[in-house]
Amino acid sequence: MSQERKTIYLCLAHMSSEGIEQKYVQEAFDTNWVVPMGPNVNAFEQNLADFANHNADGTSLDRKVVCLSAGTAAVHLALIACGVQAGDEVCVQSFTFCASSHPITYLGAKPVFIDSERDTWNMDPELLEKAIIDRKAKTGKYPKAIIPVALYGMPYQVDKIMAIADKYGIPVIEDAAEGMGSRFSGQVLGTFGKFGVLSFNGNKMITTSGGGALICRNAEDANTIMWYATQARDAYPYYEHTSIGYNYRMSNVCAGIGRGQMTVLDAHIAHHKHVQELYRTLLKDVKGITLHEQPADERYDSNFWLCAATLDPSVRIQGQENAYKEVIKTAVGGAAGVIKAVDSATTDCQPNENVEALRVFMLSKKVECRPVWKPMHKQPVYADAVSYTNGVSEALFKVGFCLPAGPYVSDDDVRYIVDCIKEAIVG
Numbered sequence: 012m013s014q015e016r017k018t019i020y021l022c023l024a025h026m027s028s029e030g031i032e033q034k035y036v037q038e039a040f041d042t043n044w045v046v047p048m049g050p051n052v053n054a055f056e057q058n059l060a061d062f063a064n065h066n067a068d069g070t071s072l073d074r075k076v077v078c079l080s081a082g083t084a085a086v087h088l089a090l091i092a093c094g095v096q097a098g099d100e101v102c103v104q105s106f107t108f109c110a111s112s113h114p115i116t117y118l119g120a121k122p123v124f125i126d127s128e129r130d131t132w133n134m135d136p137e138l139l140e141k142a143i144i145d146r147k148a149k150t151g152k153y154p155k156a157i158i159p160v161a162l163y164g165m166p167y168q169v170d171k172i173m174a175i176a177d178k179y180g181i182p183v184i185e186d187a188a189e190g191m192g193s194r195f196s197g198q199v200l201g202t203f204g205k206f207g208v209l210s211f212n213g214n215k216m217i218t219t220s221g222g223g224a225l226i227c228r229n230a231e232d233a234n235t236i237m238w239y240a241t242q243a244r245d246a247y248p249y250y251e252h253t254s255i256g257y258n259y260r261m262s263n264v265c266a267g268i269g270r271g272q273m274t275v276l277d278a279h280i281a282h283h284k285h286v287q288e289l290y291r292t293l294l295k296d297v298k299g300i301t302l303h304e305q306p307a308d309e310r311y312d313s314n315f316w317l318c319a320a321t322l323d324p325s326v327r328i329q330g331q332e333n334a335y336k337e338v339i340k341t342a343v344g345g346a347a348g349v350i351k352a353v354d355s356a357t358t359d360c361q362p363n364e365n366v367e368a369l370r371v372f373m374l375s376k377k378v379e380c381r382p383v384w385k386p387m388h389k390q391p392v393y394a395d396a397v398s399y400t401n402g403v404s405e406a407l408f409k410v411g412f413c414l415p416a417g418p419y420v421s422d423d424d425v426r427y428i429v430d431c432i433k434e435a436i437v438g
């Protein structure tokens with residue numbers, strides 16, 4: 012049986028069954044709009060704004076959306092629009108993917124890493140306020156921006172983070188790259204802050220093959236972002252530049268994929284939630300495995316981009332005695348791109364041996380099971396960065412893992428995955 016199975020990946024791009032994406036891509040070719048602007052880009056931006064502006068209670072907002080070449084580019088331009096410059100500090104959630112914090116360093120600014128609270132696994136509001144006060148005392152300046160992250164889709168404590176940001180007058184850049192369609196009090200994540208980051212990478216809620224967007228508060232901010240995204244050109248009959256710009260606009264071909272994907276976004280969100288519900292039911296009685304659930308507070312509405320869980324250190328997993336014995340040859344999960352070879356199988360901060368053994372066991376069953384993201388304040392590249400920690404993300408990194416979710420994961424797959432987990436546990 013296991014030989015015939017295809018590998019079940021964490022989250023894969025999934026096109027609409029009617030091939031609507033290809034129709035819009037074809038349109039781009041037919042009308043010769045094979046450039047980083049055009050009708051598909053404009054329409055996709057409108058679709059995204061309509062989605063973001065629609066609250067669950069029927070009221071609506073008036074946000075603008077600018078499409079960009081990547082979510083990482085969106086973070087970068089949001090920081091610029093918040094006035095972040097070399098030497099400035101930016102408070103960013105430590106428990107995240109590197110794209111939340113790397114653009115801070117692109118600008119010569121410094122990330123100040125904030126640890127997580129246990130309920131949402133996201134930015135701890137108390138630590139955030141402590142950091143803001145402490146940075147002001149130590150540097151004489153407040154941080155220039157705050158970046159909370161909806162890790163695995165889970166909303167952060169929006170009300171508390173926004174209240175602190177408002178109290179100190181610091182703009183918030185919401186990293187909703189993994190949280191597209193997650194809501195807090197019925198309002199879409201990314202619409203609370205000055206800017207909201209979306210990603211359409213191949214593994215996110217919807218894809219444009221690669222791409223991203225910024226949700227902006229108003230037309231003026233959207234205009235600024237669009238200007239920076241198109242090499243910051245001033246209005247002369249020749250190229251005249253008063254600022255450094257970027258080539259970050261989305262291709263009209265990619266936006267065609269995005270327009271088609273918007274027709275399945277609601278179905279994707281519903282499917283991720285359905286998969287989570289099935290894991291919940293099937294894993295309920297499996298000792299030592301605890302699902303990462305949203306707080307018992309009806310304001311939280313996660314898209315459950317990935318199913319995250321923790322493994323109790325007391326649980327023994329098949330093959331555990333061999334965990335970390337072999338140097339990894341490729342990135343975990345077989346990520347695309349070039350992975351720098353390493354000469355050691357271990358680092359001073361890594362998942363417990365039973366978590367690593369579970370990953371290897373699941374891979375042998377053709378199931379991708381990945382450790383949760385390693386906190387940025389524990390990354391060698393950020394060894395010199397300032398951080399405000401409480402041990403939560405580091406502890407979660409030792410016991411946490413992610414399971415496949417998304418439109419490609421069927422009910423049968425979830426049952427198979429849970430059976431594999433049960434088989435992996437030896438005591």
Ligand SMILES: *Cc1c(COP(=O)(O)O)cnc(C)c1O
Nearest residue numbers: 081082083108110111188210212
């Ligand atoms: C994917 C991701 C991004 C960046 O998106 P790209 O489109 O891949 O550049 C940013 N932040 C987080 C938390 C992400 O997971």
